[in-house]
Amino acid sequence: xxxxxxxxxxxxxxxxxxxxxxxxxxxxxxxxxxxxxxxxxxxxxxxxxxxxxxxxxxxxxxxxxxxxxxxxxxxxxxxxxxxxxxxxxxxxxxxxxxxxxxxxxxxxxxxxxxxxxxxxxxxxxxxxxxxxxxxxxxxxxxxxxxxxxxxxxxxxxxxxxxxxxxxxxxxxxxxxxxxxxxxxxxxxxxxxxxxxxxxxxxxxxxxxxxxxxxxxxxxxxxxxxxxxxxxxxxxxxxxxxxxxxxxxxxxxxxxxxxxxxxxxxxxxxxxxxxxxxxxxxxxxxxxxxxxxxxxxxxxxxxxxxxxxxxxxxxxxxxxxxxxxxxxxxxxxxxxxxxxxxxx
Amino acid sequence: xxxxxxxxxxxxxxxxxxxxxxxxxxxxxxxxxxxxxxxxxxxxxxxxxxxxxxxxxxxxxxxxxxxxxxxxxxxxxxxxxxxxxxxxxxxxxxxxxxxxxxxxxxxxxxxxxxxxxxxxxxxxxxxxxxxxxxxxxxxxxxxxxxxxxxxxxxxxxxxxxxxxxxxxxxxxxxxxxxxxxxxxxxxxxxxxxxxxxxxxxxxxxxxxxxxxxxxxxxxxxxxxxxxxxxxxxxxxxxxxxxxxxxxxxxxxxxxxxxxxxxxxxxxxxxxxxxxxxxxxxxxxxxxxxxxxxxxxxxxxxxxxxxxxxxxxxxxxxxxxxxxxxxxxxxxxxxxxxxxxxxx
DNA sequence: CTCCGTCTGTGAAACGATTCAGCCGATCTG
DNA sequence: CAGATCGGCTGAATCGTTTCACAGACGGAG
Numbered sequence: 001x002x003x004x005x006x007x008x009x010x011x012x013x014x015x016x017x018x019x020x021x022x023x024x025x026x027x028x029x030x031x032x033x034x035x036x037x038x039x040x041x042x043x044x045x046x047x048x049x050x051x052x053x054x055x056x057x058x059x060x061x062x063x064x065x066x067x068x069x070x071x072x073x074x075x076x077x078x079x080x081x082x083x084x085x086x087x088x089x090x091x092x093x094x095x096x097x098x099x100x101x102x103x104x105x106x107x108x109x110x111x112x113x114x115x116x117x118x119x120x121x122x123x124x125x126x127x128x129x130x131x132x133x134x135x136x137x138x139x140x141x142x143x144x145x146x147x148x149x150x151x152x153x154x155x156x157x158x159x160x161x162x163x164x165x166x167x168x169x170x171x172x173x174x175x176x177x178x179x180x181x182x183x184x185x186x187x188x189x190x191x192x193x194x195x196x197x198x199x200x201x202x203x204x205x206x207x208x209x210x211x212x213x214x215x216x217x218x219x220x221x222x223x224x225x226x227x228x229x230x231x232x233x234x235x236x237x238x239x240x241x242x243x244x245x246x247x248x249x250x251x252x253x254x255x256x257x258x259x260x261x262x263x264x265x266x267x268x269x270x271x272x273x274x275x276x277x278x279x280x281x282x283x284x285x286x287x288x289x290x291x292x293x294x295x296x297x298x299x300x301x302x303x304x305x306x307x308x309x310x311x312x313x314x315x316x317x318x319x320x321x322x323x324x325x326x327x328x329x330x331x332x333x334x335x336x337x338x339x340x341x342x343x
Numbered sequence: 344x345x346x347x348x349x350x351x352x353x354x355x356x357x358x359x360x361x362x363x364x365x366x367x368x369x370x371x372x373x374x375x376x377x378x379x380x381x382x383x384x385x386x387x388x389x390x391x392x393x394x395x396x397x398x399x400x401x402x403x404x405x406x407x408x409x410x411x412x413x414x415x416x417x418x419x420x421x422x423x424x425x426x427x428x429x430x431x432x433x434x435x436x437x438x439x440x441x442x443x444x445x446x447x448x449x450x451x452x453x454x455x456x457x458x459x460x461x462x463x464x465x466x467x468x469x470x471x472x473x474x475x476x477x478x479x480x481x482x483x484x485x486x487x488x489x490x491x492x493x494x495x496x497x498x499x500x501x502x503x504x505x506x507x508x509x510x511x512x513x514x515x516x517x518x519x520x521x522x523x524x525x526x527x528x529x530x531x532x533x534x535x536x537x538x539x540x541x542x543x544x545x546x547x548x549x550x551x552x553x554x555x556x557x558x559x560x561x562x563x564x565x566x567x568x569x570x571x572x573x574x575x576x577x578x579x580x581x582x583x584x585x586x587x588x589x590x591x592x593x594x595x596x597x598x599x600x601x602x603x604x605x606x607x608x609x610x611x612x613x614x615x616x617x618x619x620x621x622x623x624x625x626x627x628x629x630x631x632x633x634x635x636x637x638x639x640x641x642x643x644x645x646x647x648x649x650x651x652x653x654x655x656x657x658x659x660x661x662x663x664x665x666x667x668x669x670x671x672x673x674x675x676x677x678x679x680x681x682x683x684x685x686x
Numbered sequence: 687c688t689c690c691g692t693c694t695g696t697g698a699a700a701c702g703a704t705t706c707a708g709c710c711g712a713t714c715t716g
Numbered sequence: 717c718a719g720a721t722c723g724g725c726t727g728a729a730t731c732g733t734t735t736c737a738c739a740g741a742c743g744g745a746g
Contacts, residue, residue: 002459002481002482004701004702004703005702005703005704006702006703014725014726015725015726015727016702016703016704016726016727017704017705017706017725017726017727017728018724018725018726019703020703020704020705021704021724021725023703023704024703024704024705028723028724028725029724029725030723030724030725033724033725045477045480045481047453047456047457047481048457048702048703049398049457049459049701049702049703050394050457050458050459050703051393051394051395051397051398051403051458051459051701051702051703052394052398052701052702052703052704052731053702053703053704054394054703054731055392055394055395055398055701055702055703055704055730055731055732055733056702056703056704056705056730056731057703057704057731058731060394062437062458070419070422070423070426071416071419071420071423071623073414073416076413076414076419077414079413079438079440080413080414080440083413083439083440087450092437092439092454092455092458093437093438094405094435094436094437094438095422095436095437095438096426096435097422097423097426107430110390111435112435113390114390114391114392114393115393115394115405115435116345116392116393116394134388137388138345138388138390139345223623223624223627227627254624254627255627257629258626258627258628258629258631261629261630262631267629280414280566281566281597281624283601284566284570284597284598284601285601285628285629286600286601286604286628286629286630287604287629288601288605347731347732347733348732348733348734349732349733357695357696358695358696358697359696359697359732359733359734360695360696360697360698360734360735360736361694361695361696362733363733363734363735364694364695364734366733366734367734367735371693371694371695372694372695373693373694373695376694376695391732391733392731392732392733394731394732394733395701395731395732395733395734396732396733396734397701397733398700398701398702398703398731398732398733398734399700399701399732399733399734399735400701400733400734401701
């Protein structure tokens with residue numbers, strides 16, 4: 001139904017080759033012919049068929065992005081970074097949400113393979129899907145996002161989450177907290193395990209034992225899970241109740257914060273809270289959240305750059321980049337005495 | 344480089360037609376042959392080339408989704424609904440973010456047209472892009488999401504935002520508020536204008552004039568914009584300061600809330616706040632936000648269903664669905680006397 | 687034995703854009 | 717003026733899959 005290059009050629013009285021030249025190498029076509037072709041194109045409303053181009057070219061103009069949780073603003077920020085770079089390169093992004101479920105992830109990877117995407121950016125679920133290996137064997141570039149590549153034959157851009165956990169814990173320890181809770185996930189995500197490890201190491205170094213640390217492991221990393229963890233923390237006898245909470249992500253930290261406030265626990269006076277990711281909502285919370293900041297958008301754009309470089313071929317060298325997170329201190333962990341208003 | 348159906352045929356000692364039959368009409372192939380072909384497929388790691396299928400079939404297996412702001416959880420929820428339905432139908436979703444900018448929207452639509460998507464779901468920017476018309480003329484189904492179609496020759500699923508605005512305002516008026524602020528956008532989005540109109544109508548009916556309403560019109564509908572509006576509201580002389588704020592979306596409401604709390608204004612005691620969309624973060628705010636609820640995920644899934652139906656052809660009738668929002672009352676607008684804790 | 691229908695499988699055309707060898711005429715070179 | 721060069725254009729091959737008319741083989745019916 002839509003006009004093809006053949007229709008355009010016919011209307012302009014030239015061959016299809018010439019139309020293609022107008023489109024791709026306009027300099028090689030004389031002014032007069034070019035205008036005639038252009039006129040025909042607009043008259044017929046011709047739009048290139050990307051599939052036909054792709055079929056001939058052997059590669060498409062799309063990349064795939066597979067994230068763990070589209071509802072987590074961290075990933076939408078990453079997606080933003082990816083989109084920026086991809087669009088600038090003329091590529092469309094197929095965004096897939098795995099919901100941290102290997103089956104969904106696997107199904108998405110199959111679709112992306114059929115679409116012959118130029119490459120895949122992925123924050124994988126706990127274990128690396130076999131489909132991912134298959135994809136790479138087929139020569140499809142795969143870049144891991146927010147997750148370190150297990151081997152040097154692959155690009156990745158990750159965050160030093162052990163350091164992140166450490167920063168969070170040390171901040172609290174410096175402020176005298178000696179009973180700290182870590183609210184992490186049981187999903188087995190390395191990111192979470194590392195954050196946990198960082199917190200643990202800092203606590204051990206400061207107190208000489210692990211006794212000061214209590215760990216909560218909800219199934220998922222959501223606001224709801226945070227709320228539940230907070231309820232359990234508040235339910236702890238006062239003498240053993242943690243005075244500070246480190247959460248594996250901001251979603252849970254917001255849940256913890258909400259439940260604390262709801263139950264009349266003062267933040268940070270009674271319980272200090274530190275989140276992770278530093279999503280925008282962290283700063284926007286009614287008690288602004290101290291959080292471990294990761295360069296969210298940059299993570300996405302850098303990953304996309306690595307992918308494009310690999311897709312281009314020509315002497316690409318795999319790199320496993322690790323960026324250092326920083327701690328952003330806000331009111332959820334420190335009492336600012338110069339605040340207006342009062343509680 | 345990747346194996347083609349021809350390679351498979353060769354290895355299995357059959358013709359390409361037979362391989363295709365195994366893939367698409369396995370019943371028509373004898374058991375023995377089928378197994379030989381299947382064996383060849385796995386041995387070669389054959390994956391269909393979707394572009395070639397598409398080229399032949401005349402239509403691709405993707406749909407486009409263009410949203411106003413990927414960072415707004417409302418849209419990620421919509422995207423979730425869309426993805427559910429699309430994936431069930433074996434379609435991939437190309438997610439595009441227009442950032443409420445017509446140029447970006449237009450560029451995305453061009454790409455989608457080249458990709459020959461089966462259809463486009465879009466929450467358009469203020470004015471309907473000419474590309475949208477072009478697309479429809481080319482026979483590509485377009486469904487408007489969260490925006491009423493201007494004519495009956497097109498599907499849309501929208502929310503009665505006048506009613507939504509009214510619900511928000513009436514709730515506040517019933518509680519005795521007589522100075523109300525509306526924080527909306529200057530972007531000209533009909534959604535925002537309707538919300539404004541609903542608030543205005545309710546205020547006029549209750550007070551007999553528009554004097555009780557103060558309007559703030561930030562450029563964008565973000566958390567930051569909400570904060571700035573709140574600062575201006577707080578800066579108003581006490582005698583004229585609004586005692587309640589209706590925001591055009593939750594992002595801004597959260598910004599308002601944050602700034603109020605930061606400045607020591609008690610919510611809801613000094614100022615009540617009502618948001619719009621009822622994103623998850625609304626309930627998770629430290630002062631849970633009263634908000635006008637829209638069926639976010641359902642909006643997306645229903646839109647996708649309409650699109651698929653239209654794409655299927657066969658006697659599709661265009662419908663312009665309008666769903667009624669409801670008000671979810673939380674603590675940002677009502678003092679719950681039975682709360683634990685105190686201020 | 688012939689005719690027919692059924693079951694399997696074949697092979698070529700088609701989808702739309704790109705590319706590339708090659709053609710034609712004009713201009714330049716010596 | 718012959719030969720080389722060049723700009724501008726043509727037309728066919730190609731990419732990988734689907735589809736469809738048709739070809740063999742085989743068994744049963746008459």
